[in-house]
Amino acid sequence: MFRFMLYKPGWWILHIVAIAFVFWLGHAIRF
């Protein structure tokens, strides 16, 4: 179940960048 804890550094970097981007997107988009 928690095998993703063993994922490679690339996976972690991608996800940290992606989460930061989506978080910023939520902040930036104001309708």
Add this chain to the structure above:
Amino acid sequence: MTRKSTLKLTLIAALVFLALGGWLLHLRTHPPLQEAENLVPFISGIASVVILPVMFWFRPTLAYAYVINGMLVILGTITMTHFSIVELGTPFGLLADIALLWGKFAVGKAIFDLEMLKDDKDIQPKGRYFRYPNTGWWLVHLVAWSVVYAAGNILWK
């Protein structure tokens, strides 16, 4: 040309037409030069019409095209639902547009699955629903995107 590549070409054409339709609809209702938000569908649309079909065609970039296509569908679903909640007062106001967008997702998945096919008797592997490249993996990403996007919108003013 094999029947498989003809089928693949047809599916890529379907993807281009769906993406082009969505892009042109956005151009009319949200001109990209008026507001910065309108750049999101403008750029996603160009990527879907021009770059993704090429990436889907070539085997080395196929998996990337599959992931980017699905992520753009998730992005569109979340931003359109957000827009609908703010402007129309209901999350279901743009359901028709979101439904069309998921058509694009299905076409992208069909291209990917077609390319993964060994022969016509190839049986769909069971289990691992939440693992890449299965549908559950997309469900996880849709939920995670929604949570992170909502957090950014609510917590970071």
